Amino acid sequence: MRDLFPALKKFSLAAAFGVAFGLLALGQTAQAANFLELNFWLSGPRYDGNLPPCEAKLGAVTSQFAEKESTFWNSTLQITGYDRVHEIAFRPWQSDNTPRRYCGAIAMLTDGKPRPVYFSIVEDGGFAGFSHGVEFCVVGLDRNWAYNPACKAARP
Template identity: 35%
Template sequence: MTQFRIANFAISALFLSAAFLIGPVSASETNDSRLPACTSGSVQSAVSGALARAEAYYAVHRTVTGIDDIREINGRDDGVSPLARRFCTGTATLTDGTQQTVHYKLVEHAGFVGVSWKVDACISSLDEWHIYGAHCSTTMPR
């Protein structure tokens, strides 16, 4: 039991020291290479995966087959958070052949245990319950 407490303390201390080493982000560092590009294959896979997980709730058995016309909207929303953000939009082609606008946000250190980045993705016309706010507002800069 003592070894467990020591290990738990060591892991906690490691995460706290990492948080202090990372430090806040200045406004000039928002579009650096800490986040992958909107057009990156790993980002497109993450967007498709996020929408596939939500498929049972609102996509009515449709999944994303591809994303085209991808562009970055803005690198940061309000300048308050120390985490880098990247806001993107594109045109998603679904398995039923329709094309829908998809908005997605990448957030630094928001992945599993804060180690990697995370993506939130939303297709406004399919988000009837406004899970991501009206017109996907939480996935777009303010």
């Protein structure tokens, strides 16, 4: 059947846009934030750069590795000792970035294989930002490929 009211369709669409625009135009204007709404407590990061030496966080790497292996990979593999612990870099980027100390070592595992391990100590990187955090990668055991290839992403 032939459309008898084409002009009425165009008019109703225009009227709908006009009503929507009118409602938006008659709304309240934006106001500036009052004193209590300002972010006066969020003044920005204040990093000290006081990070412990690499040797101080080897226990954290050992315990986190054992927990990850047993929980996620159903493995009894553990780190039994370290050799050649050394610092790779300290704050390798601009000074306003989160301070990190990058370290490397050779880890001896319960399977008898020595493997390189790379880890970083992060200021305010612990639980809820209250302490130093540790991120690590054992070469050959990065099963979820978080730092692939060969733990390259765990280094600076």
